[in-house]
Amino acid sequence: MDRKSAELKRKAVGIVGSGQFATALALRFLRAGYDVTIGSRRPEEAKIISVDGGESVFSDVRVTSVTDCVKAIDVVIVAIHAEHFKSTFPPEVASECAGRILVDVSNRNTRNGTQTSNARLLSTLVPEATIVKAYNTLSAYGVENDSAGGSRRVPVASDDARARAVVMEMTRDMGFDPYENGGLGSALAMEESVLVVFPEWKLPGAMAVLVVLFWVIFALSRFYFATPGIMRWDQLPLKIFNKVFGASTLTLLSLTYLPSTCAAFLQVVNGTKHKRFPGWLDAWLKARKQLGLIAFGLICVHACISTLILSPTYMSAWFEKSSVLIIVPANHTHDVPLNLGGVWMTWIGELSLLFGILAVALMTVLAVTSLPSVTSAMSWAEWRLVHSQLGYFMLTLAVTHVYVMGVPKWVKTGFPLVFFRVKFMSIVFPTLVIVLRLVLLLPCLSAYVDRIRLGWERKRVDTRMGVCEQSV
């Protein structure tokens, strides 16, 4: 076979099934210049598509029986549900698949706890074919429309490296971004990956809900039980909940920065970085980005509400007291014009606001730099500088914002009543986190941590479980 005809053969693809996904893939391959052959149970009935995507006849696609399709084409995409594998590939059809590459695109409806992937099931039914798992992470809509949502990255798994390479090239031809995803053993994880949504948000989401719930309960009990009578229920939606948003932000920010400090202390205690962190710390470290982003969302709400209610009525402590003495002459019957003028903010209000605004500005920088496109444009040193040093600086600014407005009141309130104040309680945990970080910065300790991070070990660890690569 000369090179030209080999090339032409390579540009052919078969698709078993004529359903939604098969049609989308056929259209995409047609646009990429492939000869497409569809293998259907009832070729005469199959709805046909043309390369311009119109509702026209099957002019550009050849439709045959499944057997003819696998006989004629080297690479065949199996676009049917796994439940129909058995009826579609009986032994007489399976034997025709010898030496062919079959691409399994199927997904499952539920996580039924099975240990066998659809791809493995197909390989047992068609043992003489090479099975590749791919495209199951795409959607028919996304394949047809470039503007549709969803990642364009496509994992490709197979025990045969050559088959993997062939399918990766076809994927690139379609305009997607394929990547090697190992052997067919990865198929199970690929099938499960589409059944769970936002798995990395589960833990941080649960932590955020608990934190907000805690502050709601604390704020309500403080106003309802500890100092009954001072709260007006009318002010619940903005004034009281704004305290909840502020306090929750501080707690979540502390939870974002604490695990790296914990990890550093653990490395000091262990005297090595070559020991795996316990599972809970590992999960917590991985949740930092999401925790930080949730905190960013809450601080935006807090900033909006604060701007709206910024007035002497709501924030009396932030504004100068103004009093006007009105002397009304006896028998005075007409209106007395009063020019009360504006009320100036006190230095406490101005300074506290300044720290708050600076903290929000820095948090915005941190949130933007956590976007994958921005992160990939940064060096490791730059990322570390922003998310560690700048992050702690931002936490300090946020805490100072509360200290400045709170200290005068706390001094007046005194112990133990100050423990019932939302603002006071909201800075206890963040202050502790900052202090712990400062302890790590002590010259003796930071030099010790640096040595450990360079690979030094207090005593050699014999039973290495593996190296912890987490950035701390």
Ligand SMILES: NC(=O)C1=CN([C@@H]2O[C@H](COP(=O)(O)OP(=O)(O)OC[C@H]3O[C@@H](n4cnc5c(N)ncnc54)[C@H](OP(=O)(O)O)[C@@H]3O)[C@@H](O)[C@H]2O)C=CC1
């Ligand atoms: N739709 C999507 O967005 C995505 C789908 N997938 C996977 O692609 C595969 C196909 O999905 P989809 O196209 O949506 O499904 P459809 O139901 O639209 O199409 C399935 C096709 O399977 C064929 N088939 C073979 N045997 C049977 C049978 N016994 N009963 C019914 N149909 C049969 C039919 O084609 P014919 O009549 O020509 O034989 C039918 O058109 C599935 O495994 C799915 O998990 C993966 C990613 C995304």
Ligand SMILES: [Cu+2]
């Ligand atoms: Cu605030």
